[in-house]
Amino acid sequence: MLLENALIKHPLCQPVAKRYRQWYDFMENNVEYWMADSPWHAKDHAARVLLLALILGHKKGLDDEGMDTLSLAAVFHDSRRVDDWIDKGHGERAAHYYRERCRETNIYIDAHAAFIMHHHDLDDRIGLAEIDRMYAGRTERLALFQIFKDADALDRFRLGDDNLNVSMLRTEEAPTLIEFSKQMLQQSRNELNARSGAVTL
Numbered sequence: 001m002l003l004e005n006a007l008i009k010h011p012l013c014q015p016v017a018k019r020y021r022q023w024y025d026f027m028e029n030n031v032e033y034w035m036a037d038s039p040w041h042a043k044d045h046a047a048r049v050l051l052l053a054l055i056l057g058h059k060k061g062l063d064d065e066g067m068d069t070l071s072l073a074a075v076f077h078d079s080r081r082v083d084d085w086i087d088k089g090h091g092e093r094a095a096h097y098y099r100e101r102c103r104e105t106n107i108y109i110d111a112h113a114a115f116i117m118h119h120h121d122l123d124d125r126i127g128l129a130e131i132d133r134m135y136a137g138r139t140e141r142l143a144l145f146q147i148f149k150d151a152d153a154l155d156r157f158r159l160g161d162d163n164l165n166v167s168m169l170r171t172e173e174a175p176t177l178i179e180f181s182k183q184m185l186q187q188s189r190n191e192l193n194a195r196s197g198a199v200t201l
Helices: 004-009 014-030 043-059 064-076 090-105 111-119 124-134 139-159 174-196
Strands: none
Touching: 004 014, 004 174, 014 043, 014 064, 043 064, 043 139, 043 174, 064 090, 064 111, 064 139, 090 111, 111 124, 111 139, 124 139, 139 174
């Protein structure tokens, strides 16, 4: 399992380790990625976003429903990418795919998880305006959106050392995970290299 060693060893992971394993297994068994071999947007990225979202959610004191919403958003959010660049609209495609999978398996659709997937690749202002229109006064909806966007942003170090604009992070907890996100990325790369038989220098 990806990031298994990090989960066992790092104290930040302990409160969410069981939930991470459950949702990682769900992704492996139930979510198909169009770009499964992408170096930037495949399941290894989704796994890191999942773990970061769960840690942030735990720090925010989210209930089980909120944690499950974040988890669904994480495991599906990049599943329908067609390229590794901006690919605006892949969030909407992911939300559509998620709803289809729920209907096929007769599973309840988490509307806010679908909302987060749909809007994660768009400017924050669009998502915030829609939250204000659809969920006026529902502060937990805003919190979930911001947590997920920060979790996704914290994994931008995979694109290069200068690819995270810290000033754009939305939650006060996210900056405290910057060093952890770097360590986790390196751990992920080491594990992927070990699986492929590559030599890690």
